[in-house]
Amino acid sequence: MAGVSTATVSRALRGLPTVSAATRRRVLAAAEQLQYAVSPSASRLAGGRTGAIAVVVPRITRWFFGVVVEAVEDFLHQCGYDLLLHNLGGREQNRQRLLHPANLHKRVDGVMLVATPLRPADLTALTTLDLPGVTVSSGTGVPGWPCVRIDDVAAARIATRHLLDLGHRRIAHISGDPDDELAFTAHLDRRRGYQEALRAAGLWPDPTLDVESGFDIAGGTRATEELLRRGDPPTAIFAACDEMAMGALTALRDAGLRVPQDVSLIGIDDHALSGVLGLSTIAQPAAEQGRLAAEMLIDPLRGRTRASDCGADELPVILPTRLVVRDSTAPPRAN
Amino acid sequence: MAGVSTATVSRALRGLPTVSAATRRRVLAAAEQLQYAVSPSASRLAGGRTGAIAVVVPRITRWFFGVVVEAVEDFLHQCGYDLLLHNLGGREQNRQRLLHPANLHKRVDGVMLVATPLRPADLTALTTLDLPGVTVSSGTGVPGWPCVRIDDVAAARIATRHLLDLGHRRIAHISGDPDDELAFTAHLDRRRGYQEALRAAGLWPDPTLDVESGFDIAGGTRATEELLRRGDPPTAIFAACDEMAMGALTALRDAGLRVPQDVSLIGIDDHALSGVLGLSTIAQPAAEQGRLAAEMLIDPLRGRTRASDCGADELPVILPTRLVVRDSTAPPRAN
DNA sequence: CTGAAAGCGCTTACAG
DNA sequence: CTGAAAGCGCTTACAG
Structure with a gap:
């Protein structure tokens, strides 16, 4: 001494x-x-705080989740917190394991759930755990947890409107996420926005132009192949995310269809490679969502009262999106 | 009770x-x-093991590291270990902080360093910590730690040879990683392979055809722009990784050069989007490297003796790569 | 501003 | 196969 x-x-x-x-x-x-x-274990035991946060993402390899985690990691470490990463990897079993109280209880000071579908049972489990948390890009909020997200319905509406404004009428939609056995809300909201935009233009959503598959590159390819197999191809495709749009690109090329001459294509995200591919899209601020969510989770833990604690803040924080027009969207060919 | x-x-x-x-x-x-x-803290304190592994990557948003982390996370959680994620994010300061003994000591049972450059001082720090560890894709090994990687020199040689075999003679190379203030070995090894292949073909590596920039998409664009600015463009480019090749695609397109008609292009990785882009590449098994490294780290911790403990196993485990020819490489135009 | 004491909730030899 | 006891290495009221 x-x-x-x-x-x-x-x-x-x-x-x-x-x-x-x-x-x-x-x-x-x-x-x-x-x-x-x-010794962290000793001070955790004595002090009652773990200095760690669990971050749950569906797939760290997808653009959005990688960017979110990067931003969260940075903020957390700056605040002296460790980040326990949980990648669901599309396995329901992983979701179960993670959400089991034993795996969260006393193990972390807080939880961030990114686009993680929650059943009613999960909700009550989380609520009785009484752990601080925050959700990102999540439809079903957890009572008492703040939520950061974009307006998926509006983003989809804008994307679809862009195609309508160019003069398209046969607009397909590819979406879906079989990775999740549970409803993954982003894609449901995006479909809703797509349908709303069509209806607002006096069009009737055509089920044969709406194909579900995986929410990733391979899913985009499969969905587009299925779409083309149905005959009478659309003049434009709205993909629920950029990765699906990229997959669509492959399928269209293999079918001998040019983008945008034969088919226009738009996604959502503004993936790091969308520029390279000339893909039109609705940009969403991924890093900002992660960073902001981390802040909303950590600030109260450090004793800082957030303004929102003073009132009811069950309202999600909605971050803005932005239409980015590149080379994949154009007016339909005059027939 | x-x-x-x-x-x-x-x-x-x-x-x-x-x-x-x-x-x-x-x-x-x-x-x-x-x-x-x-209570994990209590059992850690009493039992002496933390049940957690620190995983360090340069940038989780790059393809290779995302895939590695996904594979590692899966294996670790199956074994009941938590994964503490550390993303260096190109900040030397983060590297320092993380490698500081206090941040590892008693906090984790083991460390995985993925493509993390190490100075001599870091090495001694790690060695005196006496913590089990493993490195992935790392040039400077840590004494006593196993290492999993590919043969970067050979991969680059094969990529370059592919271009030579097609008849190219003016072959440029784009590479480099200013994200790391320290030498990041993969890109040095890949340059070596490039130069070896040229020499083996009786060619002299031309410094004006060798440009350094960031090891990512933007870096590929910048490097290619610089290359074109130097005049007399090459007929082929070997990019040190697929993401750089993708960046090159943008620069080439903006310069009005077609791939592969005007310029052939090849990378290393087999990134998830290389197929979409029709990019020729040298595929490397990212998930397998992560999974294998996790195994080599965990098995001894669980008391299983690895065979390698019986002998000297300072030899890195080298995983195979594979040439994937797509649409971005072709013979040079007959002038 | 500082110290003595109790206690955080487990696990580990040591007996039996 | 099971229990009593000590101890892991800190932090936290409580005094002073």
Whole structure:
């Protein structure tokens, strides 16, 4: 030791204000010299906080989730929190395991659920756990948890409207996420926006132009192949996300259809590669959603009252999207 | 309680063999009924193991690292380990913080370093920490840690050879990673392979055809723009990774050059979107590298002796790569 | 501003 | 196969 009790060492190392400057200096010096590092398990046990946050994503390899996690990781580590990553990987079993109270209880100080579908049973489990949390891009909110997201219905409406404005009338939609056995809300909302835009233009959504598949590249390819198999191809396709649009690109090329001359194509995201591919899209701020959600989760934990605590803030925070027109959308060919 | 001591509960819950079946049944039933979950901090403190692994990647948003992390996460959770994610994000400061003994000591049972550059000082720090670890895709190994990787020199040689075989002679190379202030070995090895292939064909590597930039999409664009600015464009480009190749695609298109008619292009990775883009590449098994590394890290922790412990296994495990020819490479135009 | 004491909730030898 | 006891290494009221 450097002449003080362990209690004082503990206080000095954590920077509590109730330590004299001289003492703190001595403690820090001794710690430095002894290469002393506190045992996280011990301080967690004694202190009651774990200093860790669980972050749950469907698939870390998809653009949106990678960007969200990157932003969250950065903020969390800046605040001194560890990030426990959970990748659902499309397995219902993983979701179960993770959401089981034993895996969250006393293990983390908070939870971030990104686009994670929740059943009523999961909701009550989470609620009785009484753990702080936040959801991102999630339809079913958790009572008492803030939520950050975009307006998926509006984004889809704008994408579809863009195609309508160009003069398209036969507009297909590809979407769906069999990765989740449960309803994944983003794609349901996006379909709704698509249908609303069509109806607003006096069109009737045609079920044969609406194909479900995986919410990723391969899914986009499969959905588009199915679409083309149905005959009488659409003049435009609205894909529920950019990765599906990219998959569509392959299928269209293989079918000998050119984009945008034969078929226009638009997605949602503004994926890092959408520019390279010249893909028109609705850009959504992924990093900002992650960062903001992390902040809303952490701030209260650090004792900072968020303004929202003063009132009812069951309202989700909606971040803006933006139409980005590139080379994949054009007026339909005059027949 | 269900009639037994806490010691027995502990043993029953962990499935130790020294508990009678009847007792175990009673304990499990009681735990179930009480919604009892052990406190991880307490068992860590008492037991000395944390049940967590730190995984360090340069950028989770890049294809390779996302796929590696996904595979690692899956394996780790199957083994009951938590995964603490560290994303360096190109900040030297993050590397420092993470590698500081205090942030690893007693916090995790093991470390996986993916493509993380290490200075001599870092090496000694890690060695004195005496923590089990494994490196993936890393040039500078850590003494005593296994390493999983591909042969970057060979991969680059094969890519370059493919271009040479097609008849190209003016073959450029784009590479580099300013994200890392330290030498990031993969790109150095890949340059070496490129140069070796040229020399083996009797060609002299031309420095004006070798441009460094970021190891990502934007870097590929910048490097290619710089290349074209130098005049007398090459007939082929070997990009150090697919993401750089994708960036190159944009620059070439903007310059009015067609791929492969005017310029052939090949990368390394077999990125999820390389197929969509018709990009020729050298495929590397990313998930397998992650999974295998996780296994090599975890198996000894669970008391399983790996065969390699019996001998000196300072040799890295090299996984195979494979040339994938798509539409971005073709013979040069006859002038 | 600092110290003594209790306690966080487990696991681990040690007996039996 | 099971229990009593000690201890893991901190933090937290409680005094002073």
